[in-house]
Amino acid sequence: MSVVGQRVPRVDAREKVTGEARFVDDLAFPGMLYAAVVRSTEPRARILSMDLESVLSLPGVVAVAGPDDIPGGNNIPLILPGHPLLAPGETNFCGQALGLVGAETREAADLAAGLVRVEYEPRTPLLDPLDARLPGAPGLYGEDNTFGHHVVRRGDVERGFREAFLVVENTYHTPAQEHAYLEPQGAIAVPTPDLGIVVYGSMQCPFYVQRAIAHILGLPLGKVRIVQTTTGGAFGGKEDAPSEVGGQAAVLAWKTRRPVKLVYHREEDMHSMSKRHPAHIRYKTGVKEDGTLVAVEVQMTYDGGAFGTLSPVVLWRATVHAAGAYRCPNVRVDAWAVATNKEPSGAFRGFGAPQVLFAAESQMDEVAAKLGMDPLALRKHNILRTGDETATGQKLRSSVGSLQTIREASRASDYRTKRARWGKDRGPVRKGIGVSTINYGAGLGGLSPYLTRAGAFVQVHADGSALYAVGTTEMGQGMHTVLAQIVAEELGLRLDQVTATETDTSRVPDSGPTVASRATIMSGNALRDACARVRKNLWGVGASILGVPLHDVLGEGGVLYAGQKQDKSVAVEDVARECISRRVHLAAQGWFRAPKTSWDPKRGQGDAYMVYAWATNIAEVEVDLETGVVRLVRLTAAHDVGRAINPVGVEGQIEGGSLQGVGYALTEEVLRKDGRIINPDFSTYIIPTPSDAPEITPVIVESRFSKGPHGAKGFAEQPLMGVAPAVANAVYHATGLRIRELPLTPERLKKEMERSKR
Amino acid sequence: MYICLTVNGKPVNVTVHPGRRLVDVLRMDLGLTGTKIGCEQGECGACTVLLDGRAVNSCLVLMSQVEGREVLTIEGLTDDGELHALQQAFVDTGAVQCGFCSPGFLMSAYALLSRNPHPSRDEIVEAVTGNLCRCTGYRKIFQAIERVAGCVAARTEEQ
């Protein structure tokens, strides 16, 4: 192996440090107009009138569009029906798009959009998700405001609790979290002369956007081409949302027959785009005297906001992960996602799991404290190992690095010494150390098996250099570096001989979304399939030049060798040239279907995911009892990733994901007044800054996954998922205060201090 | 309004509304799109450029304020296609993910190293604390700057 497993610099780093990389707002087309969106100022209201025409006379304004100007369907297709592109007659959240303005400059478009008069008849909004399913609640969706309901039924929880020596039951709350990708949402729609459209944009899922725009414009899919531009962070926030942004630009472009650019302002983005679902979780845990888990019961309500978007699948992942990373014979989970009058909740790194894992892992800590056990020992005692069954009845056959992550994190953080020494201070500043252990189901899983396929294209040129295309996207996570490494490895090339094209729906067949940490496994395997076909021809000619049978040929670093001894060799460059003169085909499509998963929705049982990643986080905090401020000093994050194809990239995912977890734990919280977000900017919605970053120690554990490319499994969501409970548990160790609501702000700590004194 | 300024070492004359933002003129009139817009409110640092050697948020600078002054953008950091040592260090250390914040961080770091070639970790953090990055967790960004600042060895080897 020459390239896979090496610490290589990102293939796209150079263009990003020189400023040459083209993000969507860096592109322009001749005759391009700028769009702005007219947005609702009411959480729930009938729209009596909207006077779009009045702004047409303003300087620079070229066109306006309302719901009636949408040529196809006024709906963003995804899972559930009823999500309009432009609100028809009624608005369901503050910030919802009502109309569009296109103008010669962005300033003119913004000015005009702000001057459009909208008359509302306000109606009582539904803001508390716990009210959504009560009789008499305002009806927002379906019969009972429910976007999804999932269950797990394993064993007999009543019996489990009867047998338990200790039962711990608590309620947990988690807030909406903003993605805060640094590049705001944006798209450019360009009508083509043959009555089609090309949409360029910042996005995760070009095939979703293609489907949405074909529907909105009433075009066949073949007339709609989507090109992903360099994407400045996504984290789930650009999974389904770009269908909306692109759809808006497309409607104006269609109407004016001119290219239209729509880039959201930060505040507009924060007001209207998806967030992590806020959650209310009731969690009951039963254990035997020795700490053995015997029953888990979870009831949780996820606030889906105004429209269903991805709520059903977010909720499903939450449900599958609800019982944590442990063996438990009796599990009962009931989960609901409900409608409220807020911006739609959606995908965000972890996809529903961080909420319930905060509860699950806080519970484990509390159980340990009540039993007088070390929390790490309790986890080791219960952790899922090879051969065990998960809460959904899935037998874990291989690639289970659970225990290893516990051991490695413990060692790297010097956990034992600190646990013994800390937590006894009496002064105003107290130190503590806390743990969480979690797992993460890689890929899309048993609920949407039809999506679990991916395509790829590989071509070798006359000089031996290779070009590839895939249907998944690079959004900063480092996919292209890993995929280029895989292509180089498969074809025996140097990394600098491999180039990727931008993801474009016209190059490879629909490959599903780039979510669920699936790009490495799915596109990696599809590329290996394509490379195998090309290699057969390329190396076949190489074999004839070398005078050995094909199976004796080895390739590495741009050279083919005749067998292990490497005494005879030929440069791939020369082989490729020979292929051209012999008219040998050096291009191929690849295809990959994920290993089978299964799901029985009635019992919530099945092989939910093809494989699981595992992680243990250990947080070290200092809590100032006078101010209530929690300072995270150090975080040790051990992750089982199967195989680190590029260790630098894996570390980057651990460090960056962990810091998002730190924000979720300590500062990030979307605040509202009467349904309207009151902190829609970076001075009031606080993501970690350079000064807030703790020392993060990434630890890579490799328990290989036989069906992953070179043993790799997806994991990049996992780093965010276990941080909040580790921090909360460290705060408990330091102070004895148990906070069950995120984030752990000074106000919440002080309130808990007051309460515990009483 | 007719305004003369220097951008990346070259004299530039533009006729613009004095109330336009420097970032827009750089990006739209001069085609220097390496400077990014993340918030338009001076909160994210994506638009950082050097104005007479000091790092500023170009989304907050109006054209009326730049007459006769010198602006350096990310495009000016590369010398005839050669990466500046800081840029190379960002590449080598893995300090770049989505890259949207990278030009801003590089300009803040460049300003720091121009006035203080051997900063401590604390000084580095201080100098870039107006720059937000949502992807990297900052660790590799600090390491990249330290690598150039000459205090590398100890910290990067420890991983």
Ligand code: FES
């Ligand atoms: S765009 Fe200027 S600071 Fe954010």
Ligand code: FES
């Ligand atoms: S690399 Fe994405 S914001 Fe910094």
